[in-house]
Amino acid sequence: VCPDCKRPVQKAGGEENWFFKLSEFGDKLLEFYEENPDFIRPETRKNEIVSFVKSGLKDLSISRSTFDWGVPLPFDEGHVAYVWADALLAYLTGIGYGDEGERAGEFDARWPMQYHFVGKDITRFHCVIWPAMLMAAGMPITHTVFGHGFLLTKGEKMSKSKGNALKPADLCRVFGVDAYRYYFMSDVQFGADGSISLERMVQVYNADLANTWGNLCSRVFNMTKKYFDGQVPEVPVSAAALVEANPLREITEELYAEYDRALGDVDFTAAAAAVQKLAGRVNLYVEESAPWNLAKNEETADELAAVIYNALEAIRIIALYMAPFMPNTSAEVFRRLSLGDIAAVDDIEAATAWGQLPAGNAVEIGDPLFPRLDTDAIDLSME
Incomplete structure (x- = not known):
């Protein structure tokens, strides 16, 4: 048999x-x-x-x-x-x-x-x-x-008879194409069998995209609108040192080598994790710097400009690194930063060098890039 x-x-x-x-x-x-x-x-x-x-x-x-x-x-x-x-x-x-x-x-x-x-x-x-x-x-x-490897669902091979198949078209309708791509390139180790589930996809989506990357863009863009009339701030000479030496710049200066090595090894998971590490650190940097407190005092206005500039510049760099994973989202972030067509960037190492975000660029706020999802509210039934 x-x-x-x-x-x-x-x-x-x-x-x-x-x-x-x-x-x-x-x-x-x-x-x-x-x-x-x-x-x-x-x-x-x-x-x-x-x-x-x-x-x-x-x-x-x-x-x-x-x-x-x-x-x-x-x-x-x-x-x-x-x-x-x-x-x-x-x-x-x-x-x-x-x-x-x-x-x-x-x-x-x-x-x-x-x-x-x-x-x-x-x-x-x-x-x-x-x-x-x-x-x-x-x-x-x-x-x-x-x-x-193969994709498994909850440890089993997908099968119509078992009713455990997850269809790409259904998942893209729920998560969007970019988040769908990101999940498979970040959470499923390429080369090995990957066990996937709707619950795990929602978990990764909310943690990495809604709470970290998407939330970072929303809060920094909104603060730029609130404190600098929606423009990338010009950092005064008195605060220039805060742009030249800050924890975000330190991470970005080492990120390309780690990212390039991971993609060279076809290790998409490690590449995505390296970029997410920077996104998480930017969120922490915003919390530590507390722009909302700096904005209360004119004496710290220069420091406020440096903090917002650093956060916006880190977002620009993250968008570049995220482009192979989520091209549509990165293009939208570039559009909101008035940076033109991200697809025209052909040297990512040069483009991710610190300090290239032009002061005075308009910064647009908009709908959340990744609205939070609730597993129980998702219906994958076919029309």
Whole structure:
């Protein structure tokens, strides 16, 4: 009985096949893995593949002769190509391999790819068969194949029969596309299986987005409106030192290296956590500085300007770092800060250097970026 579909198996009749001599590539693949330690990621997938190859490889059937649907083999008219051979070759032909017309040159510009993301259940095809085929053809191999995990709901595989499936369209309708993206990139460790639930999504949404990032923007923008007529304050010379040396600037000066390293490792969770650490510190900075008290006394007006400027500048930087996770929200924050199109920023390291928010920019208040959600009030029933 098939362990997946639970149907009885039947012995098929014999047929003539062409084979790819995969058995000859075992040692070559193991040597390649050794010389390219980042080819298979994460480490758990790499260990599985190395163990599989060491156990011995058999030649791979790449044709069928009992039916005619499929791509005919050019050297044997009675055979058609059979997966995975033709499917894997589509990675090359899909980017113009062999095309001498309009797409001539595209393949050379695009191959080899830097990252290839696949489900963990098809890593053998992409980390054993595919590189062996490329070796046989004398072609460069993908730099890294990343086998990601499965999404589970409350520890179980999603199933219509169990009634535990969460549909992306329903979740986007409740959370919005940006918050939906943020949840899966921050709370589900990429590469491993992730167990998700509506309750957990609401918890992350309220804690990270409504209470931290969204609340930070609302309170600082509102104070800018209240204390500086909705404009980024010009910090007087007497308070310039408070802008040059403050705890927020200290964090931002180290943030790029941590963020870049995390994204380079395809660790979206660590990258999001690094940015959230700054957002949390800005909220604490506002509480510690108490602008509402500084505004009561003319003697502390200069300090008030420095505090609000620092908070606004940190928000600008957070928006830049959050853009890959939540592009629409970051674009809205930039709009409210009168900073133009965030998509035009092409050097995030340079753009996140401290002190680039122009004084005098209009700051717009608006609806909360992330209104709080109540799990009990959410209805995921389909219309």
